[in-house]
Amino acid sequence: AQKITQTQPGMFVQEKEAVTLDCTYDTSDQSYGLFWYKQPSSGEMIFLIYQGSYDEQNATEGRYSLNFQKARKSANLVISASQLGDSAMYFCAMRESFGGYQKVTFGIGTKLQVIP
Amino acid sequence: NAGVTQTPKFQVLKTGQSMTLQCAQDMNHNSMYWYRQDPGMGLRLIYYSASEGTTDKGEVPNGYNVSRLNKREFSLRLESAAPSQTSVYFCASSDSGFGVHNTGELFFGEGSRLTVL
Numbered sequence: 001a002q003k004i005t006q007t008q009p010g011m012f013v014q015e016k017e018a019v020t021l022d023c024t025y026d027t028s029d030q031s032y033g034l035f036w037y038k039q040p041s042s043g044e045m046i047f048l049i050y051q052g053s054y055d056e057q058n059a060t061e062g063r064y065s066l067n068f069q070k071a072r073k074s075a076n077l078v079i080s081a082s083q084l085g086d087s088a089m090y091f092c093a094m095r096e097s098f099g100g101y102q103k104v105t106f107g108i109g110t111k112l113q114v115i116p
Numbered sequence: 117n118a119g120v121t122q123t124p125k126f127q128v129l130k131t132g133q134s135m136t137l138q139c140a141q142d143m144n145h146n147s148m149y150w151y152r153q154d155p156g157m158g159l160r161l162i163y164y165s166a167s168e169g170t171t172d173k174g175e176v177p178n179g180y181n182v183s184r185l186n187k188r189e190f191s192l193r194l195e196s197a198a199p200s201q202t203s204v205y206f207c208a209s210s211d212s213g214f215g216v217h218n219t220g221e222l223f224f225g226e227g228s229r230l231t232v233l
Contacts, residue, residue: 006158009156043204043226043227044224044226044227045206045208045222045224047222050219050221091158091159093222095220101166101170102147102166102210102220103161103164103174104149104161104208104220105161105175106151106159106161108156108157108158109158
């Protein structure tokens with residue numbers, strides 16, 4: 001079974017509009033973390049936002065927010081007021097611990113294109 | 117601020133050749149990772165190292181070996197390169213632990229583009 005599922009291969013959004021990128025995850029751990037990374041066409045991986053499994057509040061970082069629904073095992077990224085520079089690949093990832101070790105698994109990504 | 121440095125950035129190999137990708141981090145992180153990125157496949161974990169002296173297989177370890185030389189360095193070796201190993205390789209590091217103030221965010225290198233002919 002996939003640990004991280006991103007079902008939207010590509011998304012379009014109008015500039016200045018909000019967009020939601022979907023992510024569901026699968027784990028039996030009680031303590032885990034969820035990340036979103038952005039990868040522009042230049043190739044570098046940019047950390048956007050983090051949500052811990054015990055965090056009661058949804059994480060927010062500027063225009064990014066993470067809609068965390070623990071019972072549904074979903075961790076959707078919401079980008080408000082989209083900008084042309086938001087056009088990129090977006091990856092959802094999960095950190096799990098195994099007896100003190102930790103491992104981070106990524107989804108296949110969603111390509112977001114912002115339309116002027 | 118160097119962060120995570122990986123070399124080389126580009127490499128072309130012939131089938132059967134060997135090579136080593138080098139990675140070093142200067143953030144005193146315990147955990148280090150090697151991923152490969154292929155179109156439509158996302159980032160897949162090859163090997164990871166939770167601490168100096170330990171390594172573990174990820175999702176796609178076949179055809180690769182790793183060495184955690186010390187706390188700073190984690191190398192990835194292809195003993196006999198195959199065309200299927202054509203990919204972009206990323207090294208990453210993170211602090212370990214699940215503290216309230218520790219996200220365990222991965223810090224990535226710039227990537228190494230490997231082509232095997």
